[in-house]
Amino acid sequence: MVKATDSGLFKGITLPNNGPVVSHLFYADDVVFIGDGNVEHAKNLNRILRCFFLALGLKVSPSKSKVYGIGLEEIELSFLASALDCNVGDMPFKYLRMLVGANMSRVASWKPVVDRFNAKLSRWNAKSLSFAGRVTLAKAVLGNLPTYFLCLCKALIKLAATKGSPVMENYKRFGPNVVWECSWKSHPTSESTWAELLGFLELLRMAEVKEGEDSWIWGQEVEAIFSVKTVREDLEAACTQLPLGFMIKWCNWAVPKANTFVWKCAQGRIPKRVELKKRGVQTGKNLCACCGYIPEIVEHLLISYMLAQALWWAIGV
Structure with missing residues (x-):
């Protein structure tokens, strides 16, 4: 595929910010080809897959393959499907159990995620485990699955142009006031989103910005260093005392x-x-x-x- 892309037989997509050209994504026995929607390039891709079959004996199943288009007409998708000898798929679709092309602002789009959690934390699994095993299962599910699924959600705004930029490059000072520079990734579409954004900007406005090197702190003390341990200690201190009059500390x-x-x-x-x-x-x-x-x-x-x-x-x- 790299040689085909370099020679012009197939054209992938170029990622923004001077990123690389992506023509295919592999995961185990699943592959996604990403192209420009040109019918000739689709025919060349079909020829490449034919050569792959003759060389290794691994044949692509047309019944399990779909072609999806973004910004293409139905007639264009039908030509591509005919060139690739596969069917036209509907958006959104699932890839690696993730919903691609859906509006993740809708509650209905998160139903597969909720069903996945319910399947992992089913009572049948819990009955066959000890209490400590159930705690371990809950930590594994609640700690890993959100990270996997929430990568679909785009951030509303971004403050820093690059991850390594200091805080002082993302605001301007006008006398005693500080104005933060935000670049939109997606505009708010609901009242709740606007409320969250305004609350976030209000917190930024109340923050006291000082000149100097950036550092992580925790709490009201300037010298306090942020760590997960300090967060846990503060949470335990804020929790209501147990009926027996003492606080449980895990060993x-x-x-x-x-x-x-x-x-x-x-x-x-x-x-x-x-x-x-x-x-x-x-x-x-x-x-x-x-x-x-x-x-x-x-x-x-x-x-x-x-x-x-x-x-x-x-x-x-």
């Missing part, structure tokens, strides 16, 4: 099931007799099965019961 060195067990104890999710009675489960008396004097609650089973105290004493806690 990296502990196995996941130990962390989740402590969390479930703090949330009252352990099936104790007192909790089972609240759920309508008949367990007889709600007293501790070991001592028979105190109601069976978390504090008694894990802290105040004499065997529990002896265990904590033995391990040095």
Whole structure:
């Protein structure tokens, strides 16, 4: 394909900002050819695929191939489909489970994404996993799939022309006022989008811009260095205290099931007799099965019961 593009037998598209010429995209056994819509170039592409079949024995299936056009008439698409011996496809279409050519501002366009999440987090999968396994599954799905699917969404505006440009190149100072220079990538199309944009510009207007080298800071302290750890600590400090009066701190060195067990104890999710009675489960008396004097609650089973105290004493806690 590179030789065909260089010799003029096929013409790809040139990416903006002096980017390369893209004529095809490969992923495993899927390929997308990107051209200019010329019928002769389409016939040359068909000849290249024929030579590929004769050389390697791998034949393209016409029934699984589609031709799509952007800004082309139906008659032009039909000529291209005839030259490539395939069918005309409708926009939008799916490629690698991503919806291409759809208006992602519509709620209906996100239905395949929601269905994908539901399939990954189905109850059938959860039933075959432990609680720690379900937490790991939720982190994997909620952490990876949004990154994969949200790459379809274009940013509304961009401040910097290049990623490495300093902040001072993206605003102008008029006395005490600062005016930010924004270049539009796509214009707002709804009231909610305008509201978000105006809120963002208001935050920029309130920001205090100082001369000097750019640096990442966190919080109100000037010397505070931004890190994920500081974000987590601030979130934990802002969270409501648990009913037991303490905050759960996850231990990296502990196995996941130990962390989740402590969390479930703090949330009252352990099936104790007192909790089972609240759920309508008949367990007889709600007293501790070991001592028979105190109601069976978390504090008694894990802290105040004499065997529990002896265990904590033995391990040095």
